[in-house]
Amino acid sequence: MDAQILDPNRFAAIVYEDGAKVDGLMTRFARELVAAGVDARGIVQLPPDADDCGPGALMKLQDVATGEVIPLCQDLGPGAGSCCLDSSALARAAQRLRIAASEPSDILFFSKFGKQEAAGGGMRAELAYAISEGRIVLTAVKRSLLPSWDSFTGGQGTLLELRHWGVRDWWLDNSSLRRQAA
Secondary structure: OOOOOOOOOOEEEEEEOOOOOHHHHHHHHHHHHHHOOOOEEEEEEOOOOOOOOOOOOOOEEEEOOOOOEEEOEEOOOOOOOOOEEOHHHHHHHHHHHHHHHHOOOOEEEEOOEOHHHHOOOOOHHHHHHHHHOOOOEEEEEEHHHHHHHHHHHOOOOEEEOOOHHHHHHHHHHHHHHHHHHO
């Protein structure tokens, strides 16, 4: 990405620690915006149904615009002690994000900049595309991955605390700037 043409206020990452409820915050905020009539798109990760990853807590994404739930793990059955990432489901989710980033909207949600993205995979290309297109983007990044995030963004972007009001204030600043430019 060319850091010189990026507006660092237009993309933000909620910084969180292990065990923090970032999925719940992102999901609630996305639903709040959609209910208010904001053209919000992208994908959020739903909070797990149970602790850890396994048959009772399979990771699921949700399409912000449609509400459709996208299972991200293969259900390995009741005897399984863990879950297995479904790479085809991840690829389909990435394709949805690419399409969402290509169409006009008020804000794009990217569930997380996680280990996959930090390693150069996952939905990194879609996130880079959306940011480079000047879209308003919200994601989350675990504090331990901040060095990878900084490398990815060239030190650009806004880091937000894991607080609903802080995320809302960031959005209100961006949406008011957007209205002024129109």
